[in-house]
Amino acid sequence: MACAKWAATAGRDNEMIQYALKCSDGHRFESWFQSSGAFENLRAAGHLACSVCGSGDVEKAIMSPRVKAGESDEPSPGPLGKPATEVEASLTQLRRHIEANTEDVGKTFASEARAIHDGTAPARAIRGEARLEEARKLIEDGVAVTPLPFIPTRRTN
Structure with missing residues (x-):
């Protein structure tokens, strides 16, 4: 999920x-x-x-207005494609690991997770999308699922 x-x-x-x-x-x-x-x-x-x-x-928090008063001595921030903090770097590493070691089943996640749990589909690590109610039902039924802290790659710009 x-x-x-x-x-x-x-x-x-x-x-x-x-x-x-x-x-x-x-x-x-x-x-x-x-x-x-x-x-x-x-x-x-x-x-x-x-x-x-x-x-x-x-x-x-207290925020000062952004007024350009000339050239700044501060270094410009790095490229937007690179993580700015350790947390971002860790999430990027986690995402790469999950994407490399799971199968993306997309919007069929809930039915596929249930089939794996019931033994009607081959056991494997999957990731995908589920509506909140689908996820709740899976958890209530004892299916091991967890939300991921990022959105699917296909939905990012």
């Missing part, structure tokens, strides 16, 4: 707001939201988590 990452756009011309955020452990990160209200609604519903440690205790 794969976790589906999603983003929503709204407002005039799909405008979004970027906030600097921090968790209770002091980790700082940034994220985009439809509006200030959307941020507050997601926070109140418990749908925000620290991108470093996963803590759900997230709040807005």
Whole structure:
């Protein structure tokens, strides 16, 4: 089962707001939201988590305006295709390992996992996509599944 990452756009011309955020452990990160209200609604519903440690205790951090005042002495960030943190590097390594050692069964994941569990399909490591209700039913029936912390390659840009 794969976790589906999603983003929503709204407002005039799909405008979004970027906030600097921090968790209770002091980790700082940034994220985009439809509006200030959307941020507050997601926070109140418990749908925000620290991108470093996963803590759900997230709040807005003080953010300075971005004003270009000339050339910066700071080195420019590395290429976007390379992991920026150890966490990103670890997730990239995990993803490569999973993709190399499993079969992608796509949207037939739930039925294929059940067939393997029931012994009607050959035992093998698989990955794919399942709706939340399908995943719950598999878990209730004792089928060993776990969500993956990334989206399928075919769904990334």
